[in-house]
Amino acid sequence: MSTSTSAPPARRRLRAPSFTVQILLALVVGVLLGWWALAIGETPAGEPNGLTVALETIGSTFVSLLRATVPPLVFTAIVASIANLRGVANAARLAGQTLVWFAITAAASVAIGIGLGLVMRPGVNTSVGADAAAEPGRTGSWLDFLGGLVPGNFLGLESSVSVAEDGGVSSSLSFNVLQILVMALVVGLAALKVGKKAEPFLSVNRSLLAIIQKVLWWIIRLAPLGTLGLIGRAIATYGWDSLAPLGTFAGAVYLGLALVLVVVYPLVLRTNGLSVTRFYRGAWPAIQLGFVSRSSIGTLPLTQRVVERNLGVPSSYASFAVPLGSTTKMDGCASIYPALAAIFVAQFFGLELAVTDYLLIAFVSVVGSAATAGLTGAIVMLTLTLSTLGLPLEGVGLLLAIDPILDMGRTATNVAGQALVPTVVAKREGILHVEQYNSPQAAQLFVDDEELAAEDPEQVSGRPEEAEVPART
16 A cells, blocks of 8 residues: 655745835835824923934935945946947937036026016025024035046045034044046056956956946945835934925925926937836936935946836946936936025025026036035035026025925936936947846846846846947948
């Protein structure tokens, strides 16, 4: 007599929610925790409560981790991309097309800002008092472009020393992405000129890039947690009550940002034969992180990842265009906002702007972001615009109270534009991986390459990261 045994049924693995669901859940939980922290209020000593501190620590730590990967990622990726391109003429054409589309979308954005300023008249429809006017501590000038372009050292690092009220001294290091980009371009071109002798260096550079990308993948997996902390901190600490006196101005800014996101960008995509829905689904992870983090530089690693993996742009081009865009492509901070703010200041102080002044606003908004590429913050761009028009810089102080709230929308728009232009240029130049663009890749953003290859080897082998940009004649 024989007995047969049946194998126990295989356990079904529980799959984690998709990235989109994780982010949405993190946003909801973060908002709830932020309102809870706001309801708790400050401690008797006037310090932030423990929940606010915890949220701030979680969010700032995540952004710091992302920023830490920026210098090595930008340097190694650009050197590797130059080695892959092998054709300076092709790279020069791609760079030229990138700058042209930067200017086109910036011009459309500033036109929207000027139009809303004239129609909604935020400087007249405000209840903010003149006593809030104050000059900013930092201003922008046209000479800043040279300072931001020429590296002060090999890695583009900058150090600063601050003295606290108790006499303590602290120092910190920061970096300039534009300077790192310049150094990487020079080193990459030099490696091409050296020839075979540079092959060991290029091999080491490729290995470093692979390692950095692996570390970056680990960090990005923490995005939902970082989102929770960032949005919670925003709810708990930003001056939301100050919106009322400047409600018309804030409404005009967000209306302008919405018009760029739902009218200008979709029009550009449609004109170039690209799906609007596919673009925003693929770029969404970076856009939402830009909104909650208020940092294009901190979002840069994620922006580059979604541009390559979700939108199908070859890494040999994306590794150049995305870092360049993170410093010079700012439709929110450098186009809509300065235009509206300049008109607000002129209206508030009762100053008439001539047609030539509006043309100057457009000019500064289109090219001014390059002039202030070595600096950060919309306030720098605003002071450049005001000083160019001869408007009082004290007007900056009127808007500082709600700047963090506006900066969330501005940064999200910046990041969307930084993803849009490389995608459009790649499509026009015939190097966009169209199948990748149209595939449901957003759900696989946080799937490691090894896991993705196990499920679908062709999905990884055909990815644009491994494809060289073809030279066109």
